[in-house]
Amino acid sequence: MANNTGQKFGGRTKGVTNKDTAEIRNSFQYLIENNLEQLESDLKELKPFERIKVILELSKFVLPTLKATELSTTTENAFIPIVVNITTPEDVKRMINEFNDQY
Structure with missing residues (x-):
């Protein structure tokens, strides 16, 4: 009789490493x-x-592969990039002062 319950009976439990895979990795x-x-x-x-x-x-065999993520925003929390054009030391000082005044 077929198992139509959707439940898993027997076999490895979730998270248990395959014996052959573990042996190959150790070797x-x-x-x-x-x-x-x-x-x-x-x-x-x-x-x-x-x-x-x-x-x-x-x-790739040592470090985990990172999953790509996507940034999405709504109009309420719109992401506004800050563009900084610096050409002289005076520009740097001015930008620092503007930043400090703003935040």
Whole structure:
């Protein structure tokens, strides 16, 4: 008889890591840790642009990927950008004074 209740019965509970995935991650971590010197020397042999590209690609496995966010405003709380054109030291002083007076 089919389960039409929408409830989950059996299997892994939510949040529990797959056993195979955990084993692969541990093996990969062991591989990296035991080859750090070789990886570092290989990176040093690359051109600067290639080195940065490889480091950024490898960082995806260490750092969490940030989700893009979007700013939306309503007419009540409209976002008004502040544009500052500074060309001389006097402009800087004037802008600081105007800012202090305003806020």
